[in-house]
Amino acid sequence: MNKKIHLPIATFINMAAVVVGSLLGLWLNNIFPEEMKDIIFQAIGLGTLVIGLLMCLKIQDGYMLLFIFSLIIGGIIGQAIGVDEVLVSLGDSLKTSLNVGEGLFTEGLVTAFLLFCVGSMTILGAIEEGLSGKRELLLIKSTLDGITSVAFAATYGIGVLFSIIPMLLVQGGITLAAGRLESFFTPSILSQISVTGGALILAIGINMLKLGEINIENLLPSIVVVVIFTTLYDKFLKKKDEN
Numbered sequence: 001m002n003k004k005i006h007l008p009i010a011t012f013i014n015m016a017a018v019v020v021g022s023l024l025g026l027w028l029n030n031i032f033p034e035e036m037k038d039i040i041f042q043a044i045g046l047g048t049l050v051i052g053l054l055m056c057l058k059i060q061d062g063y064m065l066l067f068i069f070s071l072i073i074g075g076i077i078g079q080a081i082g083v084d085e086v087l088v089s090l091g092d093s094l095k096t097s098l099n100v101g102e103g104l105f106t107e108g109l110v111t112a113f114l115l116f117c118v119g120s121m122t123i124l125g126a127i128e129e130g131l132s133g134k135r136e137l138l139l140i141k142s143t144l145d146g147i148t149s150v151a152f153a154a155t156y157g158i159g160v161l162f163s164i165i166p167m168l169l170v171q172g173g174i175t176l177a178a179g180r181l182e183s184f185f186t187p188s189i190l191s192q193i194s195v196t197g198g199a200l201i202l203a204i205g206i207n208m209l210k211l212g213e214i215n216i217e218n219l220l221p222s223i224v225v226v227v228i229f230t231t232l233y234d235k236f237l238k239k240k241d242e243n
Helices: 009-031 034-056 064-081 083-098 105-117 120-132 136-156 158-176 187-208 221-242
Strands: none
Touching (some): 009 105, 009 136, 034 136, 034 187, 064 221, 105 158, 120 136, 120 187, 136 158
């Protein structure tokens, strides 16, 4: 007997929260003087550093080298295929279609996507909704994302609002495919995704505070690479234990 498929209702609520928060942030951006915007930008940068650092500190014992190699290989892949150029091109096309003249559109979209969609709460909440229809975890996440989107939209502009598109694809997609993905997302894979995402969020904070210039877009493939590496590593450990 087939299991009942639950629609990603919580994801739709999450998207609505981001839209409302982003619109409020855009409104606040129009009334704040430049000096106020600068201090807000710095405060968000510091907060982003802390979020990324806390996520990175959750790395499991024995997975550190796997995490580092995933960043390296993912960065090489991203640089080779030019992920940054592809995202900028897509962002420019979207800006042209919408007649939006904002220079930080793509940065806002990528930044918001990482903050809203790369983490164990996203995956666990989406799977929980898909399997049982429980939405408590994603509703909590929706509240947090809505609040965060106010600050980030005031900083990056309307690109933050359009992060709801990849949110629908990733978070909503996981909910619809929850039955098949439940056994795939093991605790170690969830941890490694969260840690790698934390490193990229840490990089966002570094860029925001102008402590360096990290090409975050070209590091995005690291998230896929770390899933592959962790899956292979876990299979190796399991086979080793059996022997």
